[in-house]
Amino acid sequence: MSQVNLEPNNAKIGRRSFLKMAALSGVAGSGVMLNSANVTRKADDVELSNPYPKSKKVKTICTACSVGCGIIAEVEDGIWVRQEVAVDHPISLGGHCCKGADMIDMVRSAVRLKYPMVKENGRWKRITYSEALDKIAAQLKVYREENPEQVMFLGSAKMCNEQAYYIRKFAGMYGTNNIDHQARI
Incomplete structure (x- = not known):
């Protein structure tokens, strides 16, 4: 690591520390300049009302x-x-x-998924909810016949205790103990 000699008594500072201090001083300087340039203003009464x-x-x-x-x-x-x-x-x-x-x-959000989609020939194609559910059900059936342990069911922070209970029961009926909560992902 290269060292920069800042004082005559040979006190040295590392390159990483120097860059951190330089970045911090740049941010502080920019903030002072924006504040003094009257870039922002208080909203007037009409804007605040509606x-x-x-x-x-x-x-x-x-x-x-x-x-x-x-x-x-x-x-x-x-x-x-x-x-x-x-x-x-x-x-x-x-x-x-x-x-x-x-x-x-x-x-x-511009990247929010708003409807079911499937990738065909490298391009995303919109499908109906019925088509999406049919594809999911068919694939789950294949996985269950091959080895149900290759499937994992994930809960959600939106679920209440009763819904979590139903997911657990469904996973058990499906043949797997692989369940988890989305907060850990």
């Missing part, structure tokens, strides 16, 4: 897990434009976890 004048607020439930925290989704022309916490919700009491706070981004 930046989406044709929108409507819809009370809904966060689907990131099975807790069921409250979200107030603001929807304009069928598009979720922003969200707020549901202060009066009996479970979340006006709070969100990091996943719930990001729910709008998960819903509006």
